[in-house]
Amino acid sequence: MKNFNIYLTGVGGQGIGLLSEILLRAADKAGYPVKGTDTHGLAQRGGIVASRIRIGDKVHSPLIPEGEADLVVALERHEALRGMNLALRDGGTLVYYDAVWQPLPVRLGLSDEISENLIRQECRKRKITGIKVFHENLSDARMQNIALLRVIHQNKLIPELTAEHYRASMEDLMEGTMLQKNLEFFSAPATE
């Protein structure tokens, strides 16, 4: 496979780590060389978490050069914009869960909340395929990451990775009812 770079981002506590680990292992299961790394300095305290996954033979560093991500996966709307601005190449793909966790300046009334429309405009300008994911009645907010995984799979956003790879990877990392619940949700037919 030609190098394929995935940049994942969100706010500490949203489950980026698990989603990233699922993608990393899925790529490994598909037989591709893969590297990744996380940055989560103070992320546990509501800061930004970033994770990178790099698939391909010519990958050296676990860090993605600016503007060279093929796919940005975001779990929050503000971080979707920040992530695509920083990491995504023109013509790449953004998939984001439309949760809104307002950053401090928005809550203090110093900045405006980022709207869906702004993200759409930015996508149009840079020929980016933007996919918004949102479930009105998700039983558990902690499944937002699997909601994204579902869409990543259904739209084949990572070349060559199949449902089997994702499923096997989830089985590596979860067990019991958590695994069951997430597998069911992952496998349910697309409703969007």
Place this chain on the structure above:
Amino acid sequence: MKKMGDMLLQENPFSEIVMGNTALVRAMVEAGTRVVTSYPGSPTPEIATAIRSIPPAARPFYFEFSTNEKVATEVAFGAAMNGHLSTVFFKSVGLNVASDSFVQLSLMKITGGMVIVLGDDPGANSSQNEQDNRHFAHMSYTPVFEPANPSEVYSFYREAARISRQRQMPIIVRLTTHVCHAKERVEFGGWKPKPHDPAIRFNAADGPFIPITSMVFPKKRRALENLSAIERIAGDSGLNRLVDNQNQNYGIITAGLPFLSLLEVLENAAEQPDILKLAVVYPVSRKRVTQFLQAHDKVLVLEELDNILEKEIKLIAFEEKIGTGIIGKKDAEDWIGEYTPDKVFQVIKKNWPELLPDKPEKQDRISEAPPRPAQMCPGCGHRAAFHAIAKAVSEQDIKVADIGCHTLGFLPPYKMGDILLCMGASTGIGSGMSLFNSTGKVIAFLGDSTFFHAGLPGIINALFNKHQLTLIIMENGTTAMTGHQSHAASGENFNEPVDAIPVRKVLEGFGIEQIHETDTYQMKKLTELVKKAMAEPGLSVVIAKHPCMLKQMREKRRRPGFKSVPVTILQDDCTRRYECVEKFGCPSFVRNKDGRITINHDLCIGDGSCVRVCPSQAINLPKGDRK
């Protein structure tokens, strides 16, 4: 990979996707390491997470979180002097704390061998500076192995441990943030468990191990001889890498993560320079460097943080009379920040513009996302504390911060923190601030883990030198910032439940009479107590207590059927004074375009700490769910 613990103890060779920190633990297992110690700090706490995944009875080594990095170093040293291969690990600035003991290590004949694992933090992702700990290695004659990825973390640790044991000397394995946290498939070797040998192997007759006055010199001589031996070993080590592209013009000497960034950048280069990647960055192999310099017209030293390799290499060139052009750091930018692929691109481009293509111009973005500073969690007791304390202090009072989650109090809307140095420094700084200061009162914050770590000397000093300040101890029962490690007042150590050493009793034992204490959710009371304490002469203490809610919520969520019930806003009662969102500042409050405040249900844990903050009583906590 179902269970990390089983994986780490597998007896047959295997491969697995792991992060650098986990690879290190497998390396310790295979190397026969017997004693491991630490004090938690990013980027290294996942080393302990991996250790914890091995059930205590099956663990092939002893592990503890010590009260601070210095004590951790001493415990590991003591064990090594008794013949047990030991390892101490901590974050970059942890070495400052450990240094008084650390700098002595190379003077000692360390029977069992001892590896010091450092998690340096170029880019200051989670530290108060980006110090380059190779300086400490030079000062203490301690060799440094520097891996670039998880596979090398594994193989370099094993080699460092082997040499350390063989030569009975300390060796550093220096990791950096994105080496600790990098993930890839690593090939591991086999391992056979060996029973612990209880024989005493410390023999005082091998000493004396007392480095004072002239007894220092033979020990220093031994340290220097060891260093020379390692310099020779480093030259022949298969861990170095020479990327030979038959280029007689361009050569690059580098090490660690910058090597990977360099390979990334060179994918688009007009021609491929030769690269010497050093595994041992101190002492530098004279032979390898000489050969490399002689084979190239110009050599660039690509080095993250300070110009340590550069100076060594230039010295070698001078002494060996080599005329090769050596390019090192040019300006401050070269000294600052992590050497990511983007940074390395800039460095190479600046020096050898002909080698790299121009980057396409970045299109302007329509808008940028507002910054997202780290925040205290929903329900955090520190937030309630800062909200209450803000009502007790005035503008000209000086607020001295310390290290911990409560450091975040310096941010708006609280602005509770004007100055910060390092762990445990607040009481000492506050004492100095109180001298010749009759207008502003001084308050100092301190966390409970830090209280034991480095806080005590400052407190005792303030007491016996009669300084005038109020110390506020933010007690949450855990070392929260680094991932909830227990400390002396937690009631458990890493391995088992133990009697807690209560902070209050320690203070009482010192003879401090002015000790006030309350749960931080009792905000009115806390405001009053802080006012009272600040009016008292000498050192007064307020213990502002509330358990870490992140830890508590994680434990609760594991129970089947648990559901938190968020607060609601009574829209008819809300008078839009925004006390909740602008002054209390819990991230669960959502400020809507139409001026309404609503609640983010993903975030609110229903703790109710905000209820009394609203002047219009518009925050409603559903009854019966008070946690």
